[in-house]
Amino acid sequence: MKVARTGNEAFAEAMRQINPDVVAAYPITPATEIVQIFSQFVADGLVKTEFVAVESEHSAMSACIGASAAGIRAMTGTSSQGLALMWEMLYIAAGLRLPIVMAVVNRALSSPINIHCDHSDTMGARDSGWIQLFSENVQEAYDNLIQAVRIAEHPDVKLPVMATTDGFILSHCLETLDILSDEDAQDFIGISPERPNLIKSLNEGSPITLGALDLQDYYFEHKRQAAEGMFNAKKVIPEIGKEFGKRFGREYGFFEEYQFVDAEVVILVMGSTAGTAKDIVDEMRKEGKKVGLLKLRVYRPFPAEELAKALKGKKAVGVMDRADGMSAFSGPLYPDICAALYDIDQGRPVIQNYIYGLGGRDIRKEDIRYIFEEIIKTAKTGKKDYTLKYIGVRE
Amino acid sequence: MPTLKQLAKREERFISGHRLCAGCGAALVARMVMLAIEKPVIVGNATGCLEVASTIFPYSSWKVPYIHSAFENVAATISGVEAAYRSLKKQGKLSLDAVFVAFGGDGGTYDIGLQSLSGAAERGHRMLYVCYNNEAYMNTGIQRSSATPRAAHTTTSPLGKVIPGKVQFPKDLPSIMVAHNIPYVATSIPGRWNDLVNKVEKAVSLNGFTFIDVLSPCRLGWPHEPELTMEISRLAVDTCIWPLYEVVEGRYKLTYKPKEKKPIVEWFKLQRRFAHLLKPENQQLLEEIQKEVDRRWETLLKKCEG
Numbered sequence: 001m002k003v004a005r006t007g008n009e010a011f012a013e014a015m016r017q018i019n020p021d022v023v024a025a026y027p028i029t030p031a032t033e034i035v036q037i038f039s040q041f042v043a044d045g046l047v048k049t050e051f052v053a054v055e056s057e058h059s060a061m062s063a064c065i066g067a068s069a070a071g072i073r074a075m076t077g078t079s080s081q082g083l084a085l086m087w088e089m090l091y092i093a094a095g096l097r098l099p100i101v102m103a104v105v106n107r108a109l110s111s112p113i114n115i116h117c118d119h120s121d122t123m124g125a126r127d128s129g130w131i132q133l134f135s136e137n138v139q140e141a142y143d144n145l146i147q148a149v150r151i152a153e154h155p156d157v158k159l160p161v162m163a164t165t166d167g168f169i170l171s172h173c174l175e176t177l178d179i180l181s182d183e184d185a186q187d188f189i190g191i192s193p194e195r196p197n198l199i200k201s202l203n204e205g206s207p208i209t210l211g212a213l214d215l216q217d218y219y220f221e222h223k224r225q226a227a228e229g230m231f232n233a234k235k236v237i238p239e240i241g242k243e244f245g246k247r248f249g250r251e252y253g254f255f256e257e258y259q260f261v262d263a264e265v266v267i268l269v270m271g272s273t274a275g276t277a278k279d280i281v282d283e284m285r286k287e288g289k290k291v292g293l294l295k296l297r298v299y300r301p302f303p304a305e306e307l308a309k310a311l312k313g314k315k316a317v318g319v320m321d322r323a324d325g326m327s328a329f330s331g332p333l334y335p336d337i338c339a340a341l342y343d344i345d346q347g348r349p350v351i352q353n354y355i356y357g358l359g360g361r362d363i364r365k366e367d368i369r370y371i372f373e374e375i376i377k378t379a380k381t382g383k384k385d386y387t388l389k390y391i392g393v394r395e
Numbered sequence: 396m397p398t399l400k401q402l403a404k405r406e407e408r409f410i411s412g413h414r415l416c417a418g419c420g421a422a423l424v425a426r427m428v429m430l431a432i433e434k435p436v437i438v439g440n441a442t443g444c445l446e447v448a449s450t451i452f453p454y455s456s457w458k459v460p461y462i463h464s465a466f467e468n469v470a471a472t473i474s475g476v477e478a479a480y481r482s483l484k485k486q487g488k489l490s491l492d493a494v495f496v497a498f499g500g501d502g503g504t505y506d507i508g509l510q511s512l513s514g515a516a517e518r519g520h521r522m523l524y525v526c527y528n529n530e531a532y533m534n535t536g537i538q539r540s541s542a543t544p545r546a547a548h549t550t551t552s553p554l555g556k557v558i559p560g561k562v563q564f565p566k567d568l569p570s571i572m573v574a575h576n577i578p579y580v581a582t583s584i585p586g587r588w589n590d591l592v593n594k595v596e597k598a599v600s601l602n603g604f605t606f607i608d609v610l611s612p613c614r615l616g617w618p619h620e621p622e623l624t625m626e627i628s629r630l631a632v633d634t635c636i637w638p639l640y641e642v643v644e645g646r647y648k649l650t651y652k653p654k655e656k657k658p659i660v661e662w663f664k665l666q667r668r669f670a671h672l673l674k675p676e677n678q679q680l681l682e683e684i685q686k687e688v689d690r691r692w693e694t695l696l697k698k699c700e701g
Contacts, residue, residue, distance in 0.1 A: 021479060021482040021483065021486075022475060022478045022479050022482055024471075024474070024475060024478070048482065048485065048486055049482070050478040050479070050481050050482035050485070052474055052475065052478045052518065053518070054471060054474070054514055054518075055510060055511070055513070055514030055517070056510060056511075056514070058467070058468060058471070058511070059468060059470075059471035059474070059510070059511050059514055059515075062464060062465065062468035062471035062472045062474075062475065062511065063471050063472065063474045063475030063478065064475055065462075065464050065472055065475060066439070066462060066464070066471070066472040066473055066474060066475025066476040066477075066478075066479070067475035067476065067478055067479040067482075068475075068479075069462050069475075069476065070437075070475070070476045070479030070480060070483075071479070072479045072482060072483065074475065074479070088465060089464070089465065089468070092464050092465060096464070198437050198460040198462060198476060199437075199460075199479065199480060199483060199489065201460045202435050202437055202459075202460045202491070202493060203489070203491060207455075207457060207458050207459050207460050207461065208460055208461070209450050209455035209457055209461045209462075210461065210462040210463070211450075211461075211462055211463035211464055212450040212451065212452040212453075212455060212463070213446070213447050213450055213451050213452060214452045215451065215452070218452045218453070
């Protein structure tokens with residue numbers, strides 16, 4: 001069914017259809033509407049959810065951990081400082097192998113305080129053991145959140161998932177999207193596979209201890225098991241994306257290739273900027289330039305081999321980072337891409353990094369055209385004369 | 396209220412094998428609290444002595460479903476467990492009637508966990524929160540907390556040449572909890588088993604957030620001889636440093652009145668953290684503390700009369 005929804009409305013709509021047993025959340029711009037709309041669903045009796053209006057994001061994630069450990073479906077949503085405040089608990093959610101699903105609206109981190117989009121918040125959680133799905137538009141955000149439940153709960157994965165939108169750009173912009181019927185959504189999500197949990201153990205009189213102290217003799221094995229869940233997610237995510245495509249006509253993988261096969265230079269980007277970049281690709285294609293786009297949807301797990309396979313033979317890649325790694329080297333995405341492509345023997349592209357759009361700074365079409373022109377130059381010589389450029393900043 | 400004999404026949408739900416110190420107050424508190432509850436129970440625990448020493452993987456002293464997630468958030472974690480339980484009840488997927496208990500030390504309760512505690516209390520989740528208050532951060536090696544008494548020596552409020560131990564008096568957390576207008580707030584000690592068991596029974600019978608602050612002697616941090624744990628906890632009551640009372644629906648009631656109010660020095664002299672207070676040069680400080688203890692005691696008595 002075609003509807004017009006903002007990113008936040010679409011997330012809330014997906015949550016209504018997922019109908020989780022517990023939602024614990026705390027408002028933060030620009031994600032506030034998600035919990036606001038959802039609490040209206042609760043107040044109107046449209047969901048079975050027990051809504052816990054916690055006093056902080058730290059408690060939101062803590063309550064989700066408690067609820068998920070009790071064996072039920074738990075969800076939350078946040079952004080920026082809220083995600084940063086959860087940081088400690090993100091690792092615990094993943095370490096306890098709890099399939100919590102979270103809607104994240106990407107926003108810059110303080111200081112300076114800023115409420116607009118960049119990816120610094122989500123990047124801060126990239127090593128936490130959460131699966132991270134980025135969305136180009138509201139349709140993808142909705143589809144990602146629905147699939148996130150299946151991915152998180154898959155018995156081979158059992159890791160939490162965050163699906164993201166770009167703050168304001170997607171969260172507050174009205175777009176047309178196709179939403180599933182409640183029946184289709186619920187049928188696709190299905191019943192949560194059973195896992196050891198507190199309520200079950202109480203019911204059966206066989207107590208379990210969760211969150212025990214793991215010292216030198218066990219911690220590593222448990223971390224290794226969680227890592228295995230992330231390895232398994234690499235198999236599960238495309239499977240679920242394919243199944244989704246088969247049923248609803250929109251297939252998802254690790255990334256999307258756009259005008260890619262014969263492209264000589266490629267921009268690699270995550271989130272809403274991909275939409276703008278596609279326009280530029282179209283324009284430049286008309287000018288006869290062999291440019292293409294790779295839009296990364298799944299950042300964690302990181303599809304290194306798949307990226308290497310796709311990008312092998314390309315002459316130059318411009319990696320666009322909407323966050324600064326503050327490493328005096330690059331943004332966070334760039335080193336991952338370099339590492340993924342390092343083992344290509346022949347046909348390894350030259351890779352350059354472009355940090356853009358911090359704190360919601362517009363990324364204009366001419367900015368993206370400029371990046372393409374830069375990497376076309378690099379492709380000609382086969383050598384880069386710089387690694388990193390900041391785009392769209394006064395300096 | 397069970398007799399001691401009946402209590403002794405109940406199945407232990409916090410069992411031996413843990414690695415808490417001999418004479419640890421927290422172990423006694425946990426054991427008694429768990430003995431006092433007969434209903435199915437889920438326990439949450441904040442990071443701290445009780446947590447690290449009772450669940451060293453693959454062992455656990457807890458014969459009930461148990462969760463630990465972090466230090467400052469046991470109230471929020473159990474909020475989530477209890478919300479899941481309520482959701483399942485509402486959906487008709489669960490029939491048993493369970494209670495929820497959160498344990499935290501004074502670090503996890505008075506200080507780093509105060510926000511999470513206040514949030515859960517305000518929301519009115521059905522849980523009993525038990526603070527085993529050993530008056531400092533004992534798990535990390537005896538650092539001061541907001542529950543540490545005035546003049547006590549800790550490793551971050553050390554006795555020095557110019558500063559004689561902790562500068563501040565302890566925070567009155569039970570009053571803060573009373574201000575949340577929750578159905579039940581109480582203080583207790585391990586040294587009066589009937590007081591603690593009675594209060595736990597009462598708390599878990601109520602529908603809402605309940606809070607018991609249990610003074611829990613720490614032989615390593617106070618420090619004292621391990622065999623004196625019970626006696627020291629009783630002496631805190633008899634000196635009126637730690638009065639036993641309960642607040643039911645906002646009404647204060649003294650649950651034990653010492654026959655003879657002992658001077659605080661009686662309590663101090665069994666603990667080395669206060670050893671300097673026995674010296675003549677600190678006489679004035681000792682008097683100042685006695686005065687404040689008296690003032691707080693009088694205030695409490697007035698609340699109990701009113």
